[in-house]
Amino acid sequence: AQSVAQPEDQVNVAEGNPLTVKCTYSVSGNPYLFWYVQYPNRGLQFLLKYITGDNLVKGSYGFEAEFNKSQTSFHLKKPSALVSDSALYFCAVREPADRGSTLGRLYFGRGTQLTVWP
Amino acid sequence: DGGITQSPKYLFRKEGQNVTLSCEQNLNHDAMYWYRQDPGQGLRLIYYSQIVNDFQKGDIAEGYSVSREKKESFPLTVTSAQKNPTAFYLCASSPDSGNTIYFGEGSWLTVV
Numbered sequence: 014a015q016s017v018a019q020p021e022d023q024v025n026v027a028e029g030n031p032l033t034v035k036c037t038y039s040v041s042g043n044p045y046l047f048w049y050v051q052y053p054n055r056g057l058q059f060l061l062k063y064i065t066g067d068n069l070v071k072g073s074y075g076f077e078a079e080f081n082k083s084q085t086s087f088h089l090k091k092p093s094a095l096v097s098d099s100a101l102y103f104c105a106v107r108e109p110a111d112r113g114s115t116l117g118r119l120y121f122g123r124g125t126q127l128t129v130w131p
Numbered sequence: 132d133g134g135i136t137q138s139p140k141y142l143f144r145k146e147g148q149n150v151t152l153s154c155e156q157n158l159n160h161d162a163m164y165w166y167r168q169d170p171g172q173g174l175r176l177i178y179y180s181q182i183v184n185d186f187q188k189g190d191i192a193e194g195y196s197v198s199r200e201k202k203e204s205f206p207l208t209v210t211s212a213q214k215n216p217t218a219f220y221l222c223a224s225s226p227d228s229g230n231t232i233y234f235g236e237g238s239w240l241t242v243v
Contacts, residue, residue: 022171032196047231047232049234054235055236055237056135056137056221056234056235056236056241057174057221057223057234058234059231059232059233062231069222103173103174119164119176119232121173121174122173123172123173124171124173125170
């Protein structure tokens with residue numbers, strides 16, 4: 014069964030400090046992994062994705078994520094947090110499309126609320 | 132501007148009424164999706180469509196219906212059979228079923 018876990022409901026960090034938002038996944042085959050950000054009362058915005066290749070993926074707004082196959086993790090990171098980074102962050106995994114369907118389902122974690130203190 | 136437009140942003144429904152949420156995209160994407168978001172539960176897939184005139188149920192399709200008569204439009208009807216419809220509804224699309232999904236700004240539905 015495919016699943017995504019975000020073990021922390023909330024992450025608090027001081028502005029200027031590095032931040033990490035954790036994500037682990039369970040999927041058969043090679044996963045497609047995504048991070049999205051959601052500001053209050055808004056839709057989700059795409060940050061970055063891992064399909065294949067370099068395990069360190071760089072995305073929007075200075076965020077990056079590291080794919081670790083052995084630990085089945087895809088943690089989101091940023092070297093220096095900004096107050097404006099405060100938002101709800103979702104990790105998602107897409108299962109590989111099987112022979113019977115071209116649609117790879119996207120499964121979301123429950124989200125992690127990031128708060129950056131000035 | 133290209134994007135995904137959801138309307139209305141806020142909708143109030145009386146018990147026993149059907150309501151329809153609109154979703155239009157001008158990105159020329161083949162696949163479209165409807166998700167429901169409840170606090171602390173992440174996003175749950177209601178329905179999805181890979182091509183025009185075809186759609187499949189997601190994880191929580193009961194009490195909902197959709198149509199895909201045009202490539203750019205994927206309206207969601209919340210029927211009176213949906214017992215707890217109050218939620219934030221998100222429409223999304225992707226160029227094909229294996230690519231990144233992009234979201235609209237969402238619609239709030241409240242039962243009064």
